[in-house]
Amino acid sequence: SAAMLATAAGDVQPIKNVTVFGSGLMGAGIVQVSAQAGCQVTMVDVTPDALAKGEKIILSSLKRTAKKKYAEDAAGAQSFVDQIMANIHQSTEGAQAATKADLVVEAIVENLTVKQKLFAALDEAAPKHTIFASNTSSLKIADIAEATQRRDRFAGLHFFNPVPQMKLVEVIRTRDTSDVVFNSLLQFCRDLKKAPVSCKDTPGFIVNRLLVPYLMEAVRIVERGEASIADVDTAMKLGAGYPMGPFELADFVGLDTVKFIIDGWYTNGDGLKGKELVAPSKLLNDLVAAGKLGRKSGEGFYNYAQK
Ligand code: NAI
Structure with missing residues (x-):
């Protein structure tokens, strides 16, 4: 057969x-x-x-x-x-x-x-x-x-x-x-x-290796005051054809999870250790410390409780 x-x-x-x-x-x-x-x-x-x-x-x-x-x-x-x-x-x-x-x-x-x-x-x-x-x-x-x-x-x-x-x-x-x-x-x-x-057997395999640094670069655009969260999301949806913007996606994945992954790579990832690409972000750390973890906690980059 x-x-x-x-x-x-x-x-x-x-x-x-x-x-x-x-x-x-x-x-x-x-x-x-x-x-x-x-x-x-x-x-x-x-x-x-x-x-x-x-x-x-x-x-x-x-x-x-x-x-x-x-x-x-x-x-x-x-x-x-x-x-x-x-x-x-x-x-x-x-x-x-x-x-x-x-x-x-x-x-x-x-x-x-x-x-x-x-x-x-x-x-x-x-x-x-x-x-x-x-x-x-x-x-x-x-x-x-x-x-x-x-x-x-x-x-x-x-x-x-x-x-x-x-x-x-x-x-x-x-x-x-x-x-x-x-x-x-x-x-x-x-x-x-x-x-x-x-x-x-490489950090982040394929999807997260590309996705997580991309999410972090979106966070850094906002941290540097270059664009707003809503405009970055609109830009990537309408300009790059992504179904969700990076902040919507980060809220969906969970900000604690994103932080956990980059912290691990920054301190200990093959080929990623100490790289700016996966460096800690104050904005992300502050949100996680405040318990704003994304959709699952009702608030992350966006507030879901209001909707
Ligand atoms: P979760 O926290 O929803 O579920 C974990 C479950 O494992 C809990 O019910 C816990 O009681 C149970 N558990 C803990 N120790 C155990 C043990 N010794 N024996 C049996 N059960 C035990 O976690 P989630 O999100 O389902 O993640 C699980 C794994 O999948 C993690 O390694 C995570 O990195 C990975 N993963 C998560 C993704 C996500 O989007 N959440 C995506 C892909 C992979």
Whole structure:
């Protein structure tokens, strides 16, 4: 069959059982799209409360999709949601939740030590064939993989928010990632109906490496008093064809996240350390210190509470 030929061309390992760590914004999305592709998915978090939040995110997203897909057919919509939810299992058992996994995707807090601790435990608990992937945005994949004895079976799988809507996945290969693992992850992305791109284990991968310095340069234009926030956004939307201006986008991403990423690169990023391109900004730091984090807090560069 065509599938068999594809397998022969670039050896892949089937991924049918997926365990996702973290049921937050990203983890819930990854659980959802994996379940929609027909995988058996275990969603893992530290408390039942966190899992309930993840389930809520998934249910409301699925219901929206079902409403569009089934319009007036309420029974059809319900069975669509039920079938996908039936593929999702929940656990607070930590690494023990991965004993049947073909693939583990980690989407927990952005902290190297915490991620290494999880993967060290997973390395003990998961079968030998299990592929490990991290959804980290700013950490080096090889540094996380160091906590395991399976660096050849470790890669980055970087999704974008909101996961069900955003087509792209960056598949990050370290020096040690094997061909089979890399090809299996590309195939997994296609099974999820995503478009994979690949890159080396370099700060920001492709998207954030370009996007974050661009956002920071927009902040600096305003800091230097050269143009207003609203005019910079209008300029980039109408003059460069971007769907959101840089300040709207920064508010959407979260100003704490933008700050976290540049601070990490400025102090410690391969090829970026100490560069003006990722230098701290007073305007950004002041907003974050005041708890103005963007949309999620009701105010960032713009005030959302008033709207
Ligand atoms: P979040 O804060 O919404 O969710 C993280 C979840 O992980 C929480 O529910 C927390 O309870 C859980 N968790 C913490 N430690 C755990 C452990 N040891 N085991 C199981 N669960 C644990 O975070 P978010 O935004 O979903 O980000 C997760 C990861 O995805 C981070 O590495 C982040 O850098 C990355 N990422 C985030 C994007 C975004 O736009 N927010 C985009 C792409 C990647």
